[in-house]
Structures are given as structure tokens and as C-alpha cells.
Amino acid sequence: MATDVVMPQMGESIAEGTIVRWMKKVGDAIDRDEPLFEISTDKVDAEIPSPAAGVISEIRVKEGETVPVNSIVAVIGPASATASPPAATADKDAAASAAKAAPAASADMKAPESTEPPVESAKAQEPPKASPQADGASAAAPPPPHYHDRDEPAPAAPASQNAAPAEPSPVAAPPPAQHAASAGQAPATSDGTAARHTGSAEDAIRERSSPLVRKIAKEHNVDIAQIHGTGIAGRVTKDDILGFIGGSASAAPESSAASAKPATAAPAASAGPAGGSVSGAPPVAQVTFKPGANDHVEKMSVMRKRIAEHMVLSKKTSAHVHSVFEVNFGRIAKIREAKKTEFERSGAKLTYMSFIIKAAIDALRAVPIVNASVDGENIVYHRDINVGIAVALDWGLIVPVIKKADEKNLVGLSRAVADLANRARAKQLKPDEVAGGTFTITNPGVFGALFGMPIISQPQVAILGIGNVEKRPVVVDDAIAIRPMAYLTLGYDHRVLDGAVADEFMSIVKKSLENWDPNAV
């Protein structure tokens, strides 16, 4: 019996997803739960496991395409059905072994401390990030029929990654295809999958716009994929992009479509749809910028765009204020040293982060408005304390959430942090694991920052930033002593949190950390 593979619902608010990569091709055998494809959505990039064992009999959605959730993206036939097309059989073994190699590599990964920069092996895991044309906003327009010509070996990928119109400038960054190859995904390149992938992104842009449009897009930092094209086969025309950019439409010279000349009605017809197609993403304020010949231009990934949008949205939404406290970690350091081995025996890692989360939870309980959201003119107090932990990825940033964190003890929190961070880097987070946070902790200190001024993750009202814990000379009882110190910053939304409340919260955090009861570990 054939099993339909659908685009999974990646969280409540997510309506569609982009297939970034197929790990199998038609004719390949697959086990249940074996990774089948990788997707990118508004919130999360994830590997999607196969819902059934069998042989891939059909792949309906190509790499780079965006489809609504629950759309059928592939069909898995019974293992006995040997309807594999001839082309598939040759690479079959190689592909299968590659598929095995990938998870194996992730198993080798050291479980990184959540607060540490991603380890090298995580980097090796990263597939080429090139899903530019498949932004959600463009889903309304049917994609041109030949984004990915499967029969045609793609040209060498690296050069095509460079979206600069004509200038054959050298590509500065390591080309993604090489990246993939070095990650032991040889089959992907040997059968051309990866190369096709990166190549097709550029092809798609090329097919759907014009040199002039690309030039305008570059200068305005506009993603052409977000523009609804009114030209032949959905081609984005000059009028379309000028309409998209908006403000400039009036300032810019008369549209060329027959306006000043005879056909007065023409521009209206062509400008109309373009104007209406400006998608949910508000066009970012335009900064005039012109990449030079030696610049390397790369499209933003879906994740990058989402981060950009969210950060700008948050800055616009909340009245950000930051309050910095200095915390003496001397006591925690001692406790940590004493209990470290004990914790390790039980398979957990006792990090500063675990203590800070715990301290924050206690403070959130004491000052519930910090664990709230703004809903119009209402303040929503959350009973659950769901703590988001910002995890830096090589390809961006993700904030997995420890649900009901207040019900966990230090061991539980440590394990949860390690688990979420690992799975974030392996792209194995489930969508609901990145949703529902009520408070966020971010740790720029791991990179050496003295303190950060973090931006609130909406719709929360506060975010705690942790600076580097380092030994500093401090005054203790009128003497200068050396203590492990760190600056903690609370970024809070002054719409609902006043300085006194925020500082009350921070005082509790500081007090908890500096007066930790060793027996409470």
C-alpha cells in the first residue's frame, strides 16, 4: 500500500514549508523514521523522517519549492514494488550509504554545552543553505515549470551562487557545494543533487526577473522571490519591483509601460497586481547600498529572513530598556566544582546556564509580570514558565523552548538544555519545541561579550542576557578580591515593565545566584 508523505504542520501558525533538500530520490528504499527530506519554515529548519518503510515511488515537490502544509510531497510505495526508474538504480547504493552516513556523523557529535559555539562537526552537518527562491511570499505565484531540470546535469555550482548580474567576480565564501562535499555527502554531489540545488536557485532568479530588476533588487536589498511577477511566465519586471519598493514608484521616473506615451491605461493594468502583491513581510526600510565589484552577494536563507523580520518587528513593537546587573558567581563556581563529577555520573552537565535558568525561574515566579505577554490593551500573565534558550547555529539562530521549566530541577534543566541545543544543531527540533516560550535567555558571554543588549522575542516582554563569567578584581569587605563575575542584562518592554519591577526581578536573580544553597542542588 502506498503511503503519502505530506508537508508536516510545523507549528500552529505555519501554513507552508519549503523543501530544502531531498535525502532520497525516486526508487530509493527507505526505512520508517529514516530522514527523508529537509524543510525550512518560518520558524524551524528540520529533517523530516519517513512516515513508512518502502520505496520512494514519487517525489512531487522539488527542492526549493514551497507548498502548503499537508500537501503531498512524495509517495512511498511498498518495498516489493520495484518500479524504480533506471536512472535511480545506479546511484542507489551510494545514496543509501550516504543517508546512513549522515545520522552517524551526528551521533559522533559531542554533546555541546548549550552555551558554547557549535562544534566543528555540527558545521559539517550543515547542508548548503540555498533555498532563496522558495520564500513563502512567492507561493501565490506558480513557480515556473523548470526550476530544476532533473535531466540536465547542472553546471558547476559555485559560480552560479554568485548572484551578481554580470560581473564574474571571484566568490569569496567557500561555495556551498564544496561544503556539502566535505561533509561526506559525496553522493549528493556525485549525482548532481547538491549542484543542481545551488544552481537552480540562481536559475530561478534568472528566469523570473531581468538584469535591470536584479540590479534594482541588489541596490534596495529586495528579495526578488517575494515579488509577484506580472511579466510573461511570472517574470518580475521593472514595474513590479518598483511597485514593490513602493515609495520609489512615485519618485522614480515614469514607468516605462506606455504611460507617458499613448497607452495611458497600460501602466494601471500592470502596476495594479504588483502593488497588491506586497506580501506579509513589510519591506525593510530602504538603505541605498551598492555592492562593489569585490563584494560577494548571497541571498538570505529563509531562517535569516525570518530572524531579520522578527528582530525589526520586535524593535518596533516593544519599548526596549536594558538593565545591567553584576553577579558574583563565586558561590556557584564552588558548588559547580563540587557537584560536577556527581552530575556527570548521572549523565548531565552542570553549567552556569543551569543555575541561571533556575534563578530566573524563581524570579519569574516572584515577579509574574516578567512572564507575560501584551495582547492589545491586555496583559496576559502566563501560568506556565516556558524558557526559551537561544542557540547559535552556523546558519543562524534558533530558540528552542524548555516547556514548564519551573517543574524541572537543575539536573532536568541541564539535560533539557543539552538536548535541545544538540537537536537544534542537528536540525531535529520538532516545531512545537520552538514555540510557546514565555521568557528567553540568551548567552552572548560564551563568545566573550561582557554583556549583551538583547532584543525581546515577541510576544514576550523580557529577555535575560548573560555576559562572560570571568575572574575580576572585586571589593569584598573593603578588600580587593578575585571572584568569577558576570554581567547579566535584562532587556524588557517598558510598555508593561517599569524599571523598578525589572530591577526587582534582577535583584532576585542576583540574590539567588550569589546565595545559592549548596543543598538545593
Added chain:
Amino acid sequence: MPQDYDVIVIGAGTGGYVAAIRAAQLGLKTAVVEKQKALGGTCLLWGCIPTKALLEHAHALKIAQHAKDWGISLGAAAGSGPGGVTIDMTQVQTRKDRVVTGLSKGVEFLFKKNKIDWIKGTARLTGNGGVDVFEGERQTLRARKEIIVATGSTPRGVPGIEIDRQRIITSDEAIGLREVPKTMVIMGSGAVGVEFASIFNRFGSDVTIVELLPRLVPVEDEAVSAELAKSFRKQGITSHTGAKVTSAKAGADGVDVDVQLADGTTKRIQTDYLLVATGRGPVTTGLNAEGVGLQIEKGYIKVDNLFRTNVPGISAVGDVITFGGPGHPQLAHVSSAEGIITAERIAGQESRPINYDHVPGCTYCDPEIGSVGLTEAEAKTRGFDVRVGTFPFGILGRAKMAQETDGFVKIVADKKYDELLGVHMIGPRSTELVAEATVALRLESTVEELIRTIHAHPTFAEAIGEAAHATHGAAIHS
């Protein structure tokens, strides 16, 4: 009982016959009503085709006149004109007519091939898809889907100058002249005027152009006008710009033309012929356009950007239409593009308005003019931050070989986005070279793209690549 068709096209000019063929290709039963004895309309019978045939004769004569330069001996029998050669106008007309007839028959063949009925006679709209055709007796036709009016245009005079078609003539008569006039005055220096000036000047006439506006070919870029004026002067053509013909009296052997010159003085010119080339007006005679409620503006049928008139079921294309406002270009290739779009729209296909900024214009004077897009002045008026690049044919190898070194390629671009706004050429093969520029504009190219486009060597087209380089700073070979 009326004869039923899906589409009835009125007029078999380039707009009409192309619309008919496209409609038939798309499975529509189509008829074309044409009152002329042959198919093809103005372009084929009276305009583009015959004049360009004459121009080829002029070009051949030019080569022959310079036979010595080319190392060719023509012998004593060649004649006594300039360069020792003369032209036989009877043979010129015979050959020209053969070309015209051949092409007209070609359209007839295409009608048969596409099962299009040619209904001979004058069409009269009767409303609700009805068309009566009069030629001797009345035929009644009915269009189930749409009527396309493509009745075209005809030479138009100016008030006070009576066209007698003997001595005061239009292009319709000029193409049929079987003598080389000693002198000719041409009113108007649009495409028609300067083409006939080139033809008859080459044939041996003493040609004088009288243009009301301050420069020749007023629709072209100013640099092109200046270059043409220079070249005409070199060739011995007299141009009076900013001048006006105040009266013209035709006698048996010639015309007395009074011209008020730019400096205010008047001048009487006695000439064999006065060619009135001041423009063309719409043809709607007998159509009953207003009777069926068609909106008419200054004699033209008003249409929207997909060529629909205000009356459902009636479209119009070509020289007879107006969008309202400034003039609609009266060009064969525009008419046929409009005909295709209209036929496709009637057949239910997706249609898009034409961008009239991307219509190439070709003027077959000597040197030829090919242009597309905005002139430098237009671009500035529209607020572009303009930069231009020019490359003269004079230093181009291929042009030297052909001994055609007048003229240049000029590119008009927008500095901000490097957008190609217009390309203006005057010189050898310009009417062909403009095709590259037209594609570039159509594809919304940048000047950079033209620079990176490899132009074959040695060709005239290299001038385009060089002009693109010049736009960005400096041409390679200048």
C-alpha cells in the same frame, strides 16, 4: 441570411491581415473585408514595401556611381549621369511592382492556407456584430465573437495646400513616378519625407526639404537629427527647418511653392513636384463608426490598452486607433503586434498591453536611422539621471569596408540602475542593428549586459557594444 464568422476583420493591412491569420491559427473562423484590389494595405502596397524597394534601387545606384572606387568598370553604355551611370525608372517601377505583387500574393496564399475568406468591398458596421459589405451588391456578414477594425490611414495634407495628385502629390503618387524629376520640394521631414528625399536625391533630383519644426526627423534624438542634416548637406539635399510652406500653386509642368524661412524671409521655389509628407490621417469612410456608437477622437477610434473600443464586440488596431492623448505610432510592426494581441485576446488567451517605449523605429533614408526607446531629451524629461555613450561608425572597420562611415550609435541610459533607456543609431544597417537594442530593452537590460554581450567582429553591430562601453566611460576603439 448573413454569413457567420467568429471574427470579421475590416482592412487587410498589416494590422488586419496579421490579426486574421492569428485568429485563424487559433481556430476562429475568420473573414477579412478589403476594398483594395490587393491584400497588404498601406505598408505592402503604398508604403514600406514599395519605398524600401525604391531605396534598394537608390542604394544600388549609389554603388554603381562609385564603381570606380570599387574597381568596377561599367562601360560606356552605362549612361551619362553622375558617376557615368543613369537609372531606368521604367525598370525600377517594374521591379518594385514585382516585389509588391509577389508579397501581396503571399498574403493571399496565407489567407487560403488559413481558410480566411477575403470579402471584397467596403465594410459598414451595422451593430450587434453585423457588417454589410458593398461592392456592387450588398453582402451581410455577422461576427459571432468580434469585429476588428483595421482600416488604417491615408496621407493627409495641410490646410491651404491642395493635393492634386499630379504636381502636388503624396507618397502614394511618389512611389509610382516613372521619371526622375529635376527638382522636388518635400513638405515634412518625418520618415516619409526624408526617405523620398534620399531616393530622389540619389536618382538625380534636386531635393529641398521644408520642415516646420526646428530639425529634421523631429521624433528622433537631436543628435540623430543633426547628423542627418550634416549628411544631407553633404549629399546636396537642401533642408529648410523651422520653415513653412505658405502656398503652393500647381501648374501644368510644375509647382510654385512659397516658403517662409526660419529667419522670417520668404522664398519662392519653382519645382517639378511638391511632395506633401506631413502625416497620415485615419480612414473610417463608410464605416458608420459613429452610427454604431464608437467613440471617435479627432477621427481616430478610441480604444483601451487591449484594443477594445467602447462598443462590446468591436476592437480596433493599427493606424486608425488612438488611446486618447498623444499620437499612437503609425507603424506596420506596431499594427501587426496589436493585431496579434487582439486575436489572441479574442481567442481567450492571456493578453498584455504593449509597451510603446519599446517600439523600434526605422527610417530608410541614407544614412539609415534605427532607434528604440527614449531619446536623451525624453529621458531627462521623465526625470532619469541620464548618461549617454556614443560610438561613430567612421572608425569602425566594417563600416570602412562598406564605405559607409557616416553616423553613430548613441546609447541613453539611466545612471542610477544602469537601465538601458534608448538606443539611437544613424548609419549603415541601422534599421537592422536596432533589433539588438530592441531585444535588450524588451528584456530590461542594463548597459553592463550590453558590454558583456560579445559582438562579433568585424560587424556593424560592434558599434553597439562600443557605444555601451562609451556609456560606462570609454569605448575600446576610440
